[in-house]
Amino acid sequence: MTAMTTDTAPVGGASAPLAEPVLEASGVVMRFGGLTAVNKVDLTVRQGEIVGLIGPNGAGKTTFFNCLTGLYVPTEGTVTYKGRVLPPRPHLVTEAGIARTFQNIRLFSNMTVLENVLVGRHTRTKEGLFSAILRGPSYRRAEQESRDRAMELLEFCGLAAKAEHLARNLPYGEQRKLEIARALASEPGLLLLDEPTAGMNPQETRAAEELVFAIRDLGIAILVIEHDMKFIFNLCDRTAVLVQGQKIVEGDRETVQNDERVVTAYLGAPLEGTTATEADQ
Numbered sequence: 001m002t003a004m005t006t007d008t009a010p011v012g013g014a015s016a017p018l019a020e021p022v023l024e025a026s027g028v029v030m031r032f033g034g035l036t037a038v039n040k041v042d043l044t045v046r047q048g049e050i051v052g053l054i055g056p057n058g059a060g061k062t063t064f065f066n067c068l069t070g071l072y073v074p075t076e077g078t079v080t081y082k083g084r085v086l087p088p089r090p091h092l093v094t095e096a097g098i099a100r101t102f103q104n105i106r107l108f109s110n111m112t113v114l115e116n117v118l119v120g121r122h123t124r125t126k127e128g129l130f131s132a133i134l135r136g137p138s139y140r141r142a143e144q145e146s147r148d149r150a151m152e153l154l155e156f157c158g159l160a161a162k163a164e165h166l167a168r169n170l171p172y173g174e175q176r177k178l179e180i181a182r183a184l185a186s187e188p189g190l191l192l193l194d195e196p197t198a199g200m201n202p203q204e205t206r207a208a209e210e211l212v213f214a215i216r217d218l219g220i221a222i223l224v225i226e227h228d229m230k231f232i233f234n235l236c237d238r239t240a241v242l243v244q245g246q247k248i249v250e251g252d253r254e255t256v257q258n259d260e261r262v263v264t265a266y267l268g269a270p271l272e273g274t275t276a277t278e279a280d281q
């Protein structure tokens, strides 16, 4: 099966030059024993882009994310971020500039909203253990800067009023937003979102869309896995479709929706909420 891609499509119009690649995954394979969960996947995310990753359950989307973030070392292939091969350790990948959220919310539920974001800043704080024990002026200054930045991020995500609430007391949609705020705290150049609207009601989903656009406007590239097709096609410049570990198609909404292999992969049913008029609403 030949994969059709529009990797060469320029961002921002037909005559605009190609934006710099932020993420380049090339020939990524991930095997678990006899099972090939990800099979020779190539994917590029460029500066300023929101790229979608869709596919039926078990298609290999999360496994692919795990290969991009150092949780898994791919069996084959390479992943580069801004031209540098990524180290196979999650904290080093975060340090390099890639942040992510998880399919299942992973907050520190007994910590406050602000503390959760402060935890996300640890890769960007330079103060060492010695200075933390002494709590000298440079430590206090760094701590204050971290708190200021964390509050700024909470403001940006619409959670500033809840900074002192325990994370576990937030409604579900706000917990998802807090995960995003915490991911942003590592000052990433690329944000990976794994099903950011799972379990959200329509209003929360709409707010999440606005937030993702706002993050893109900050200059952060975004790769998002999502089952909500309306959300994907509203947001994404490009969408790649994984089926049984392989990328079968990649392109804009029209390309993906009209591809018969995609329709077949979704059991012949029209993709939910994906007619052009619906997605435009």
Ligand SMILES: Nc1ncnc2c1ncn2[C@@H]1O[C@H](COP(=O)(O)OP(=O)(O)OP(=O)(O)O)[C@@H](O)[C@H]1O
Pocket (backbone or CB within 6 Å): 032, 035, 037, 055, 056, 057, 058, 059, 060, 061, 062, 063, 064, 103
């Ligand atoms: N650690 C693992 N060990 C063995 N098999 C795994 C492991 N992780 C994932 N798999 C298998 O790899 C395949 C791809 O799973 P993955 O979770 O990546 O799919 P997905 O597209 O994210 O699915 P969903 O949309 O349901 O989250 C599945 O068959 C899954 O059972």
